[in-house]
Amino acid sequence: MGHIIAKVQKAEKETEQVSLLTLDISINAQPGQFVMAWLPGTEEKPMSVANASPLQLAIADAGEASKKMASLKKGDILMVRGPYGKAFSPKGKKWLMVGGGYGFAPLRFLAKEGIKKGAQIQSIIGARSKKYLMKEAPGKNHFTTDDGSAGEKGNVMAVLEPLLKKEKFDCIYCCGPEKMMLAVALLAKKNKISCQLSVERYMKCGFGVCGHCAMGGWLSCIDGPTIDGEEALKNPQFGKLACDRAGKHVKI
Ligand code: FES
Helix, strand or coil: CCCEEEEEEEEEECCCCEEEEEECCCCCCCCCCEEEEECCCCCCEEEEEEEECCEEEEEECCCHHHHHHHCCCCCCEEEEEEEECECCCCCCCEEEEEEEHHHHHHHHHHHHHHHHCCCEEEEEEEECCHHHCCCCCCCEEEEEECCCCCCEECCCHHHHHHHHHHCCCCEEEEECCHHHHHHHHHHHHHCCCEEEEECCCCCCCCCCCCCCCEECCEECCCCCEEEEHHHHHHCCCCCCEEECCCCCEEEC
């Protein structure tokens, strides 16, 4: 699949670390899918879709290529190919989003689409501190920060555990640091609630050829990035090991 040349229509600073770029193109993507974004002269990067029409990408300024993308301004060009990967699959009507850091971006897209279809949505949005908190989604929002500078003090579990004692949900959708997703998947299993995660691995091709994004025999780019929580828990590398850019296993 070739690249589409997109122009930045709007560049907003969503958090201290994240730029929300609105591009002048729309793509036929579902929440949970990703695109490969490229600035000539830098490495191509997978970016989860934060909105499909117009296409929005929430870019964290981590790493050289992403830093350059995050500093793009109105009128700048970004090359995009995709969408790729498996989207989240809607389940029932009562959904709970659990997002850590910029991992909340695809969940907000899912919440927007869910509300249009009549789903009842709550979101738990967590970050290290207030300046790293992503903006709210439609529905009811709960915020947590590790340092207590906004919302509940602690990580997303500080809200998730008591909430699951009070209310029933048909599905938990979760995206963020892998250790956080591991804890959420274990709690969902204990409470017998269906759970879907978005597992990120280092990606090169985006369509199942290079093998860089493998988590055991599971390829994040074509088998995922979304994965059922119970399936992830059965994968011995989930929450433990990932490949770096040289293809070497490193601890998470
Ligand atoms: S990124 Fe190449 S196989 Fe997944």
